[in-house]
Amino acid sequence: MDLDKSMIGISSNPYIAEIDREHVTRFAQAIGDENPLYFDETYANDTAYKGVSVPPTFLVALGSSVELPLKLDFKRMLHGEQEFIYHQPVRIGDRLECTMAVTDVYDRVGKSGTMQFLVLDTEMKKEDGVLAAVARNTIIYRPAQKGGN
Template structure:
């Protein structure tokens, strides 16, 4: 299947993610960031944040933890993670309960070395209990062209 603009607007099921101090601490350790804002509650409480916050790339864990995504019927072998971006309205805090949903926000094409390539943009919106947007995790997927061996065409 090839990507078409018709899939823009499709969304996956909503899921809930509870942000725990332990999640934040383990993530910070895994990425090698010892910033006391992420691991030291005593330090963090005396900052403008008033407590532990998550590192900026933490939403990647939230998206992976969902277990649910949008089934677009695409060939997984042709998909390549191209780019990741996080658009914040406020920091993620320990204790947050985030209501998350993935949506297809764009499909476009670019010319590559091997021909026309397609791109898929997926946004996972993460909102707090009041329904206010906290962060958008934007993933850009490269949907590579079929190789001759995949099309059944013999050279």
């Protein structure tokens, strides 16, 4: 299946991501970030964040099993870019309602021909319905191999 603009707007079912201390701690340790903003409540309370917050790239760890109703060939997919757009701090104890949606599909011509790009945005809202963050993932969708693969 090739990508086309009709896919824009297709979304996943909403799911809940709970931000717990152990997950944040393990993530920060895994990326080697010892910033006390992610561990030390006394320190974090005196910052602009007003509490223990998550590392900026932590959102990538939420929703890795979410499924979109698209039949994509995973062998043709390459990770192109990841972006995190914060509207407010995400903290330990937050419960985020997340929905992933296709927000753009476009083509670019490169040295090896035309490649397609799929942009997926996961909106993450706090329990009060206010948007906390958007995790944007751009996927490069390579041309199908000759012979049907």
